[in-house]
Amino acid sequence: MEYLKHECGIALIRLLKPIEYYVEKYGIWQYGLNKLYLLMEKQHNRGQEGAGIGCINVSAKPGTEYIFRERAIGSNAIKEIFQNAYKAIDKSPSNLPYEEIPFCGELYMGHLRYSTTGHSGISYIHPFLRRNNRRSGSLMLCGNFNLTNLDEVFEDLISKGQHPCLYSDTLMMLEIIGSYLDYQIQVLYEKFKSEKEINKKIADSIDLGCVLRNTVKKWDGGYVVCGATGNIDMFAFRDPQGIRSAFYYKDNEIIIIASERPVIQTVMNLKVEDVQELLPGQAFIVRRNGQVYFEQIQQVSNVRPCSFERIYFSRGSDKDIYQERKMLGKLLLNPILKAIDNDLKNTVFSFIPNTAEIAFYGMMESFDAYLNKQKKQEVKNIHKITDENLDKILSTKIRQEKVAIKDIKLRTFITEGDNRDSLAAHVYDITYGSIHPQKDNLVVIDDSIVRGTTLKQSIINILDRLEPKKIVIVSSSPQVRYPDCYGIDMSRMDEFVAFRAAIALLKERGMHHIIDETYQKCKEQLFLSEKQIVNYVKDIYLPFDYEEIASKITELLRPEGIKAEVIIVYQTLDSLHQACPNHNGDWYFSGNYPTPGGNRFVIRSFIDYYEKKESIQ
Template sequence: MSDQIKHECGFVLIRLRKPLEYYKEKYGSWMYGLNKLYLLMEKQHNRGQDGAGVVSLKIDQHSGSRYLSRSRSNKANPIQQVFNDIHARLDKVEGAKPELVKNPEWAKEHMPFCGELYLGHLRYGTFGRHSIDYVHPVMRENNWRSRNLVLAGNFNLTNVDEIFRNLEDLGQHPKDFTDTVTILENVGHFLDEENQYLFRQYKNEGYANRDISHQIEENLDVRKVLERSSKRWDGGYVIAGMFGHGDAFVTRDPWGIRPASYYYDDEVVVIASERAVIQTAMNVGFNDVQELKPGHALIVKKNGDVKEELIRVPQERRSCSFERIYFSRGNDKVIYEERKELGRLLAPILLEKVNYNIEQTVFSYIPNTAETAFYGMVEGVRNEVNQRKVQQILELGPDAKEEQLSEILHTQPRVEKMAIKDVKMRTFIADDESRDDLVAHVYDVTYGVVKNNEDTLVVIDDSIVRGTTLKKSILRILDRLHPKKIIIVSSAPQIRYPDCYGIDMAKLGDFCAFQAAIALLKERGMQSVIDDVYKKCKEQQFLPKEEIVNYVREIYKPFTVEEVSAKIAEMLTPHNIDAEVEVVYQTIENLHKACPNDNGDWYFTGRYPTAGGNKVVNTSFINFVEGRNARAY
């Protein structure tokens, strides 16, 4: 993606199912779990660089000894910072002689982060707050182990205000108005209630208080806590957590918006945001890793038992298609094939755009995330060209000459790496003109391949969101090659609507497709459409979210996709370049063909999976018209 879009977080939960001595004997160190946690977090560093955190829990640690350890960082390279801190704290343990440190029994008694349960998190702060207080995992501490709560997640709720008010109605006084704190206190409330219910039950049965604590730890109903907590949640979420006595869970939203996968055997349970990282870190096959089903939770009890349980009734599956197009690591087997298919499906459209003039067309891509779609596009172009070759050969008939056949067979698409992403440049220059000049050099180009004023340059990107980098950098640089025409291709459809489920795309005014539609309305004397949509949005601003309709879709109705694309091309073309510029987008139909099991397409269609999505898009439009640079949720 040429525009930098920050997005949802990543998590890892690891539960060791054997005593620590087992890992020392088999793998040479009790740090097996900690080392796997580091590897799994590093493999998911693409999911968030604003912060990282780790919590370790010791199961059945005796009273008077710490059983929870936490390290968090919001500095540069936060994963490294966290694990440097962990190892520094291990090195400082009093009396830690080498032979004792290697001893799992002594280590568990005396050393932090020597436990059976680990929770790691990588954060992107969609609420815009970067204080260490907002870095996950977050904790709600208590003197009763079964009331301690640790949470980390990949989530955004559209109705934080509603849940916050409910906490106030319960008598709570939450310390902050964020989705993180609200979820923590929300789950914590029902965890307290479940503890209190079990306490009364066992008290009535005659148990002593000391024994009641053990009974609660053995019999706490994790499913019930999650079911009651999540009843009001509207949004996309995967939330991982642990209770102080050793129960752990990961729960997923009923629409499957945010991803989660898991693997377990008799040694370990691993749950993470992405399947491929589990395959790599655990050296297991594709079929060994399972997807956590929407509306379910994977619950790992204190005794190591694992069960996937229904928490909320699953809805129509609307898992995020942007995960497939861009955000997830591309080494996942299915995601890799889907990205290739997105490129391949564009081939017939592109060949029509260049009138099948292969000899004067160069195909390339914007590094680095569009590379896989590029492979698919080239494969599709070659297939189309080969079909035309067959037809041309058949038309020659039985008297075809060798020279004619050779000329046909040697016609191949011209495939080159034209754009090269240079070292990331940071600029501290204050004036805009100087800064823009430096930004224009983020990419470099390959000279000497394009024929001056003859060739068409077709360059694929995985998506075009704001178009800022295209206008300020990529198009200017590509124009230095002196092509006759530049066609920028997006493997994703036009991004028209904001996200509210964890990706940093909440403001309508940022999208070049929205700007193009507004510009077209004004140019054609259709300002009344903007005014009408604004009026309708204001009229339902304070309705319950379930009653709100997405009226912003009416902004695009007067125009075809091609008209909006043409306007985008006009708006993104710098005034001082010579090449003609055209922008081509993927179709919605092709998106669904390429990603048949992940049809969460609200970015492109405005079809939000939850009622809160309609509320967010209307609020975002109101903010745009009223000139407020604010989040819509």
């Protein structure tokens, strides 16, 4: 029900054959460009603030352009940039050789952006480009990342005499990689300057693995970074904790890297086993001659892949994610039974929004199995069963309805402006007559409840129009208690309804001293080294059990005037790990951050909250 900005989308394509090969086999030279478009459209959910594409033509002769780039901002950015690219192509003379046609090349890069840093505008849209008078030194970069120690990286750049023109992690990454690339080129120039074909020898001798190992030494955060030089040496690398994800495919014609596996499967018509995942701390490197190799550029440590990726952000068409989301729904059986007092006969199940549909299927499967077990036992208990008895038992079913339908056009309209809150109640149309008034319980599953704003302002009011006896809102993810610093738009403590609930309970029970003491503990850590910092914000939640927090959340989110009883049920952390065993990155739920920068981020977030809210009360 709540929309979270999160995680940019990446797409990187390297054609391994000459352009003429694709013209002969597929009838067009735009084979790579068209694949890039599909990869980006299939990841459209990952970035609607802007998008950009880049192309490098390794065959371009001196005196002609060899790097092409197009960027745009807004939700229609993908359409705009490809229209502009094809306009440039159409304006070119029809008899141009391939090496002179705009956006005709052997390497393509695409990016979809969501800002989680507050910075916006065309200057922040990837891919970023660093020009150099040597092709080997020109660098194009994009990524899905957030650095937690940006201040440290920024100061390190300045200490080396550089002058970043934007306070942007992307630009700093570009400059760091570029500076090590420049240094290596200069060393190689001194080595080969008296020989013929110096540029070719420099290009053939560059060690990208060495460049990347030096680049990432001081980075802290979650990242997948993709880059290419003007000579189409290409690379992609992933953070050593595996926080952000990337997948790749390779055959003898093409190499593709993207943020999600099913995107590559769909675009290339592949089986799941054909697409591989880039490993934590690993770099995927493709030399300009097509040689492919992997290099471990960082030591793997505390591997914690993002669980929110599985719960909400990635496409549910992924084979494993589909099963994991179903399992998240299945594991909610017992807490839901408790919330409805085991009254299945008078309970209707549904889901909001559409992203919760897969968890809904899992929830339904678990209730079907539960009901079948009851039926089986009932049959066993009847000594001489009649057809009438049997028909009555078999006719009992789990009731499910589509109780709310989202008005997509209205949603687009109301996301901006001062009238959003007053119009939010009309985002969904309800299905009147889908439940029995004052008699039925209504259970609605959501993928996550983070801030609770939409629930309070619209959803619960909308559902109450159906006049259920009880409304049970079910979150397939656990209580979000801590901010994210690796790319999800969840940075302020007071955004989280679970945090607000804990603070309210502390004040109600005369335990305000815990808030003050936590603030003091956090302040005392500000000047400690990253590895010494402890997440004392956990102390805010320690006095209360899970259900106490959930009950208080229910109280905070229940709108005035609601007739139905309201209960909010959350997934447990243990059940999350059971459903997603290979993606245990749960810091937003547990406070266990995978990198030292995460602990520094959470204490700063709490200090900001306290000094703005608590200190003036």
